[in-house]
Amino acid sequence: MKSKTNSITLLFSNFTQLIKTITLMTNSDCILEMINVSKTFPGVKALDKVNLSIRKGSIHALMGENGAGKSTLMKILYGLYTPDAGGEIFFDGKPFNPKAPIDAIHTGLAMVPQEISPSANLSVAANFYLGREIKKGILMDQSAMNEKTNDILKELGIPMSVETLMQNVSVAKAQLLAIATAVSYDAKLIIMDEPTTALTESEVHQLYRIVKKVQERGIAIIYISHKLGEVFELSDEVSVIRDGEYIGTKKTTDITKEELINMMVGRDMDEMFQREDVIIGETLLEVRNLSLPGKFHDINFSVRKGEIFGIAGLVGAGRSEVVEALFGYKPAESGEIHLHGKKIEIHKPCDAIKHRIGFVTEDRKLTGLMLNMSVTDNMIMPELLPYEKHHLISEELARDVANSMKDQLRIKTPTVETIIGNLSGGNQQKVLIARWLLLEPEILILDEPTKGIDIGAKAEIYKLIVELARLGKAIIIVSSEMLELLSLSDRIMVMAEGREVGIVDRDNATQEVILEMAAGGDVPSQEEQELESEYQTQGVA
């Protein structure tokens, strides 16, 4: 059934492609044209004859499920991958075959990669001008770079000290900086690969402002995102890739959300997740007066069996720190944790694991993946005992379990032996969730669990979470996506500046209420004003 619809769309798109190809050749309206671009990795056909044309000065959204090949397509454009022979790329009407990013940059392309990892040892300004340092004679002109960086950041509304080392800059700020950097290139086309995964609402709006400003200068943007809201808010056109194949391009104004989802997943689907109620049991976990000076203070909450407990707040509110302390990764200095009414000590993650607490961390690269190890190894690590036969690990058993997880979560990977670094971002995230599901946890902590995950998979993960709750597990979920928290949680704790502002019931929780609480009340606190003015003075200096 599926394959039939597929082949029909295929035929259809092939036909339109043909016409397009002919029209495109003469179309000077386009900054970028990609024709029949394919890319094969060992064991994976990541792209299969994809066509894409981007009109000058337009914002072009690129959508598709995890592993559809979006990032791969962009990496080809940026000279990071060489495409298979047979395809053609034209940039500004001229043939374009970048061998390395430097070629792309010189031609007028800039990119914000999906996994930003700035050189942590360099300052903000040094990162900003990396690869294109301003020189005075043979020496670098450090002060000029600082000044110009400062100017650009101020103009874009991201005031900060440009001499700070990147390792002291939050993920969100780093993401905004990456965007600012790309913008500052004298580019004709900017690629943004999931630029909002690390951002909260307020920063997302900042990003919108930047993107609009950029467009006003006549620069085209390819905008990859899994968030429909953003796509409809920002883009002029939207293209969809599915399983490495080009599905089609539409004007954003000509398409509905439902149609777009259908294009992506090949079937109808509800975007809004409707959670069903679950019977909530006795108190399972209780946290009392948990504090870690400088990070969070005096946190109190309890979670019951079958309950989904959300934690909301702005970036930097200390949400991650609280759950990290709960799990023993960065233990709290004072406070108590009670499980089943008994006080327990958690000093190290293995203590938490013993009490069957699972933890999907927020930073895939830093604390999640073992990049050069197999999918299986990544899944089974927290608890090896179940796979042991006569004290030796049975590869077979591990593989079987991993395979069943692969099917259950629809993880897109050639085999479970594949090195996890070769999976697409979303699929990596699924593996991490699988890891902790395998532990059969009583309490599952999820920090930004759907970061970079596509709509279909998101729904599946939500279902899974609810299913776990139904089985009497307690779920703690930290998320910057307000809708996610609102639709999933039974109660939501709101944090601001390391303090617990309050806990809201499902019935009372609205976006406005939570945002207001997260901002730390009605008026900005004194410290915030201080910080703001500090930024200003630093900006001027």
Added chain:
Amino acid sequence: MIKEASANARKTHYTEILNKYGMLLILILLFSALSLKIDGFASFRNIFSILEQVSMFGIIAIGVTFAIVTGGIDLSSGAVVALASVVGASIVTGTEGYGMTIFAFGAAMFVGSICGLINGSITAYGRIPPFIATLGMMTMARGVAQLVSNGRPIDASSDAFTSIGDGSIFGVPGLVVIYVLVAITCHIMMSRMSFGRHVFAIGGNVNTAKICGVNVEITLLKVYILAGALAGLAGAMLTSRAYAGNPTFGNMWELDAIAAAVIGGTSLAGGVGSVPMCIVGALIIGVMNKGLNMLGVDPYWQQIIKGMIIIGAVLLDAQKRKKA
């Protein structure tokens, strides 16, 4: 589409085989080439002789592989060989009987473990890069070896003791038997036991390992103790083979051992490596040494050729992988 996929799958298969067994291929090629050049190179006698010569630094290389897989390194193993040989020889000198022999081997391994324990503690708890910790230990262990022996070789010609290095079981030299036993044990530890998994996890991503409940410090400690004990064992083996302990023994062996591990595909970035491939790496070095000696190559040229073969083998391997 289906056909293409299966063709792809087959291609993956080849790539994987090349990845896994590329170095084995190079070893076989090297061996065959030398067998054609040299009469009797492909004889059992010669193969055992190569294995015997390889056994000692090969055992060290196994220990070093563990350290490298965690993302660390062990530069002290050559010096530990010297220290263990001196200690072993002083115990066994003038004695008879297998009791003392076993005691001497045990003592050598114990001394090695102590060095490893110190390496490990400094690395795991002091958070000092293992390069520096083991570099310091390298200097210290050799100093202690000279102190203990007063800078002179110590005779170790107890019949029982030297019979380990001299004797053979069913035609297989004693040292080779030890090598094989150590290799099998360590291979199982690395690939089938949770200790081994933890070693890989630490090398793959320390933070993740921590999150997954791995006791990073204890695991590192174990790794360096193992590496030290194996170096100590190699020291005892060398002592039994050379009829003496000597503070000059094991000079630069650490580099040969590391080269063997890396030639075998162990990644210095951590997270990748295996015992069988480490053996292949050691054998490549051993076959090369033997071949060059038997060909009577000028010692100056030997060094040059050795350097080229080491680089060449790794280069070839990397190239093949990239293409596939």
Added chain:
Amino acid sequence: MIKEASANARKTHYTEILNKYGMLLILILLFSALSLKIDGFASFRNIFSILEQVSMFGIIAIGVTFAIVTGGIDLSSGAVVALASVVGASIVTGTEGYGMTIFAFGAAMFVGSICGLINGSITAYGRIPPFIATLGMMTMARGVAQLVSNGRPIDASSDAFTSIGDGSIFGVPGLVVIYVLVAITCHIMMSRMSFGRHVFAIGGNVNTAKICGVNVEITLLKVYILAGALAGLAGAMLTSRAYAGNPTFGNMWELDAIAAAVIGGTSLAGGVGSVPMCIVGALIIGVMNKGLNMLGVDPYWQQIIKGMIIIGAVLLDAQKRKKA
């Protein structure tokens, strides 16, 4: 809250200072302690003598620092010293005048650069871990040195040539002058030129560096050429000081150089390091050597103590940082 923040800021400040100057503090402490123990240790003469002794491996350490900052390493520098010394000596032997002296220095640096070029190409284009590439080069360069010299020391007693190692300018020994000049040049390269910036970027994160349009290959090539040239320079300096070139020169110097870099705070993981701190690291080793000799410590014990001081210094530094 406000108070806390400013207290935090001040704390960060202290931490930063400790991070930056912790090793300098240790150097000063070590020097003061030895000055109290030994008469004349704190004299100008003695300080120059320490600097002179440090100058050669100190220059190597600077080159190695560049390599380490990119996340690489250079094990070949000691062997390159030997090769360069032999080449330099054969040029200068029996000649007179500064023309030949300059030519000999140039040739030594050129030979070093060639070794570096090979290291760099293998690392950058062959994607071979620099540990292996330079390990291979280490063996090869020493082999070539022996081949060139036929395994014997080559006399280099041209007056002009040896005056570099023997002479002094305004009381500052010639070798120290060279060291200072090299250090200043390299410091500027590392901290003020885009080349240096790229070196740091590669060590921080290769992929990011690539995406930002840094030409990773060329930069790596330059780094290893620089390291090779500096090792060659050190070889020429040693030749001029020892009145001869010798294929045994520079044995294990690479380890001293790496130790100096790491003691100076260069991170073996790449991305962190500086020339001034590398000098501090070299001086710690130099002061320690001089002090132990002047105290007349038994050579066996010297080794043990040296090992402990190296580990101790790095440990102390790490501990202090953690606390602060």
Added chain:
Amino acid sequence: GAPMPSFADKWMSYLFEGINDFNDKHSDVEIKMTDANEDPSKMLNDVDNFIDAGVNALLVVPTDIAIVKPIAKKANRANIPLVIVNRLPDESAMKNVDAYVGSESIQAGIIQAESVVGMLDGKQGNIAILMGVLGHEAQIKRTEGNKQVFSQYSNIKIVAEQEGRWDRAKALQIVEDLLQAHPEINVIVANNDEMAIGALLAARKAGLTDADLIITGVDATPDALEYLGSGLDSTVFQSAKGQGYGGAEIAYKLAKGEKVQKMNWINFELVLEEQKVEYLYKYQ
């Protein structure tokens, strides 16, 4: 002050003992030794350090003979008497040296080779030479001496030369390989005894008996003397203690301003099985 080339060398350790003996017997003498680890640059540092420490005389066993020149220059500049022990510098360098105690390394090679010639007694000799670390004075001169003698005899052929790095284990491995590749080898000449013992062990492993092989070393260390007659056929004695003690004595005299003889020769002596007990006694 006595900078020494290497504390890792066995023969040297007996030389040190000679020096220490002298030190212990004279209450008004304090001799400090340093280890240059066979690194000439390190040795120069040691010399500097001793001069800075204000020693009255320098007693040096140089790492290689080329190093003597700069050492002499430094000593002259500081006006400190310099005694070179064991390794004979060339003439131009000797001009600035106050005294030399020792022998000519080449002599050891010649004596060693001549003993082999005698033992072969006209039979065909296929020789393997095991050399010390390439570039060291003793390695160069001893090998040179060997070759000088062997080249005069048509019944003697050098089949192989390899670097055993003074090391027993390394020599063991090399000789294993050599015997396999060249079964015709019937003489092994080693630059020192440690390597000779390694060769002997390898020969035993290969099933060869004492009668099959002539093995000869240099140094006459106690270990080697033990093996003399049971595999080892000859070694060459060079009084380590004598050189050490003699060197120290001359340095002592120079420090006190007394006149001494410039060249003090200590001759090599061939040691065969018959002299085993006599020489073993020297170490008691």
